[in-house]
Amino acid sequence: MTNPTTEPSADPTADPSAHPRPQFRRETWTDLCGVWRFAYDDGDQGLVQRWFESERADAFDRTIRVPYPPESKLSEVHDPGFHPVVWYERTFAVAPPASGERVLLHFGAVDYSATVWVNGIQVGGHEGGHTPFTFDITGALRGGGEQTVVVRAEDLPTDASQPRGKQCRSLEPEGIFYDRTTGIWQPVWLETVPAVHVADLAWTSDLEAGTVQLELTLSRAPASPVELDVRLDLAGELLVRQTVRVGEQTSRTVLAVPDLLGGRAGRLLWSPESPTLVNATLALRGGDEPGDEVSSYVGLRSVGFRDGLFLLNGRPYYLRMVLEQGFWPQSHLAAPDADALRREVELVKELGFTGVRIHQKVEDPRFLYWCDRLGLLVWGEMANTFEFSTRAVDRLTREWTEAVRRDRSHPCVVCWVPLNESWGVPHIATSEQQRSFATALYHLTRAIDPTRPVISNDGWEHTESDVWGVHDYTPRGASIEERYGSPEALRRTLYGPGPGRRKVMLTEPVREGQPVVLTEFGGLSYLPGADDKWFGYSTVDSPEALRDRFGELVGAILDSAELAGFCYTQLTDTQQERNGLLTEDRTPKVPVEQVHEIVTGASRAIPAEEVDAYRRATRQAQRQQRNRPEKETPR
Numbered sequence: 001m002t003n004p005t006t007e008p009s010a011d012p013t014a015d016p017s018a019h020p021r022p023q024f025r026r027e028t029w030t031d032l033c034g035v036w037r038f039a040y041d042d043g044d045q046g047l048v049q050r051w052f053e054s055e056r057a058d059a060f061d062r063t064i065r066v067p068y069p070p071e072s073k074l075s076e077v078h079d080p081g082f083h084p085v086v087w088y089e090r091t092f093a094v095a096p097p098a099s100g101e102r103v104l105l106h107f108g109a110v111d112y113s114a115t116v117w118v119n120g121i122q123v124g125g126h127e128g129g130h131t132p133f134t135f136d137i138t139g140a141l142r143g144g145g146e147q148t149v150v151v152r153a154e155d156l157p158t159d160a161s162q163p164r165g166k167q168c169r170s171l172e173p174e175g176i177f178y179d180r181t182t183g184i185w186q187p188v189w190l191e192t193v194p195a196v197h198v199a200d201l202a203w204t205s206d207l208e209a210g211t212v213q214l215e216l217t218l219s220r221a222p223a224s225p226v227e228l229d230v231r232l233d234l235a236g237e238l239l240v241r242q243t244v245r246v247g248e249q250t251s252r253t254v255l256a257v258p259d260l261l262g263g264r265a266g267r268l269l270w271s272p273e274s275p276t277l278v279n280a281t282l283a284l285r286g287g288d289e290p291g292d293e294v295s296s297y298v299g300l301r302s303v304g305f306r307d308g309l310f311l312l313n314g315r316p317y318y319l320r321m322v323l324e325q326g327f328w329p330q331s332h333l334a335a336p337d338a339d340a341l342r343r344e345v346e347l348v349k350e351l352g353f354t355g356v357r358i359h360q361k362v363e364d365p366r367f368l369y370w371c372d373r374l375g376l377l378v379w380g381e382m383a384n385t386f387e388f389s390t391r392a393v394d395r396l397t398r399e400w401t402e403a404v405r406r407d408r409s410h411p412c413v414v415c416w417v418p419l420n421e422s423w424g425v426p427h428i429a430t431s432e433q434q435r436s437f438a439t440a441l442y443h444l445t446r447a448i449d450p451t452r453p454v455i456s457n458d459g460w461e462h463t464e465s466d467v468w469g470v471h472d473y474t475p476r477g478a479s480i481e482e483r484y485g486s487p488e489a490l491r492r493t494l495y496g497p498g499p500g501r502r503k504v505m506l507t508e509p510v511r512e513g514q515p516v517v518l519t520e521f522g523g524l525s526y527l528p529g530a531d532d533k534w535f536g537y538s539t540v541d542s543p544e545a546l547r548d549r550f551g552e553l554v555g556a557i558l559d560s561a562e563l564a565g566f567c568y569t570q571l572t573d574t575q576q577e578r579n580g581l582l583t584e585d586r587t588p589k590v591p592v593e594q595v596h597e598i599v600t601g602a603s604r605a606i607p608a609e610e611v612d613a614y615r616r617a618t619r620q621a622q623r624q625q626r627n628r629p630e631k632e633t634p635r
Helices: 054-059 338-350 365-374 390-407 432-448 477-484 487-495 543-559 592-600 608-626
Strands: 034-040 062-066 085-094 101-107 113-118 121-127 133-136 145-154 188-194 198-206 211-218 226-234 237-246 250-256 278-286 289-298 303-306 309-312 319-324 355-358 377-381 413-417 468-471 516-522 565-569
Touching: 085 188, 101 113, 121 133, 121 390, 188 289, 198 278, 198 289, 211 226, 211 237, 211 278, 226 250, 237 250, 319 338, 319 377, 319 516, 338 365, 365 377, 365 390, 377 390, 390 432, 468 487, 477 487, 477 516, 477 543, 516 543, 543 565, 543 592
Parallel strands: 319 355, 319 565, 355 377, 377 413, 468 516, 516 565
Antiparallel strands: 034 062, 034 085, 085 145, 101 133, 101 188, 113 121, 113 145, 198 211, 211 250, 226 237, 226 278, 278 289, 303 309
16 A cells, blocks of 8 residues: 655745645645545444554555545545544654754644544544644654654534534435535644744734734743744835743733824725735744744734624624535535635625625635635634533533634634524523523623624524624515514514514613624525425526526615625535525526626615615614714724
């Protein structure tokens, strides 16, 4: 059998999108994606038989192409059946680390739990199928030359307490649920770093104060303070350079950006229309110890809400979004390649949308990079469980915390959604315990990141939320007008039975400026020759009918002064869920330019700019009539 070898080291001059984590990258790293040995362990005998030892290489009876899950075609295994335990093995070469250096092994995501050995020595484990983890493998290395890494991944297909999102628990996908994604599904890579190195970083911009805050976490507290040199530049033009002494493992550094307080602030601000990114370089120096250097970037922008409007950079911003499943027919939750991630963002923008709601998935950081780079708003959502239990609460909370920490520096992310449609909290309307969990997730998320709105439970049965998201799959624009066309109609919808006979708000809180957004609607299916397994919310019989019905629904939403935006279901067909504007291979069902005209309002008699101005004026008049002070939060 062919022995997999290490892929060439990454080109340090390449585009940041080539790095597995573009917002936190070092000049040199080694890609471990490619061909690995692979084995199913349906009887769960691998641990007993010690498959992690090099003498048991015979246990790996096939190969797989990482990072594609074994259920997918691109993995070259393509077996969607139930296989709860899988094993991976490969060899790699690494230069012997110099004195004081450490070798780190990074995994982007392994679904669901992973245990890792290097040269037969267990180096760590991780639970959570959507979030990254890193192990220091220095102590397990055998000098220079060939090393062996083994990964055991466990993904129990029917475990309802496991956060799995839209991965089906039945043998075959059905309804709105898709084939499973097991094992390694995001990149694996190596880095050699100093003993004291940057382990994590987070950026927060404060436009009013004219500052950027860097929260830095080192691998350990230095024996004596080290120097941190931070440089921010815009296309080579130096904006800020600051050197500070760091003596603790975690530190915060506030950098003043003079241009944010002057007349030149506009050129620095990030938005979908002007996605400006400021380059950042961090250099760590500590006496005789080797230094560490990390490249990053920051987007300067604020998000918030006021008087029922969503705010971007302190100004009303109407949300035109589409639901993004992030699923490809040949590779499932993993993207076919890095170019596919960029093309996905480009397609969304070509269709006229300004944002995506990532659905039941924590998306690849490379996708978020292209949203940052090309200008696309993102609502970050957690993959939910299918039951409420102590174990499910623990699992979801830990993984969600990791997801928020990983992605909180991306300017594209403008809202957090820990729960969707009461998944995992099926009795939230009557259970105080389940309501407490949803509210606790809201406050936990705000504690980690107070700069973005948070939705406790998107779609219906909100407890406490900064945006009131509503899911309404009515097939007609007239129903949109009846439910959202006036303040009185909106109140009936929010506090009455609601769409689908679910209450949108579990109580009647005082509205403190929260926007109401139709965060799922449409779901229109046009599929010639569909079999009996397809799924859609309502059906049309031609591309022209799809265009007209889509236009009717979007037009009715744009006519409502009560709604702050919308999110159409959905971008692409996904297996049997055939309600995309695009097929699963990303072919448009309706000409792109026609969708763009509808989404942007360009096809309407009243220009989109006038509609937005009317909406803002209406809200201002309502506020004055209520005589309430303005409130904007968060910033």
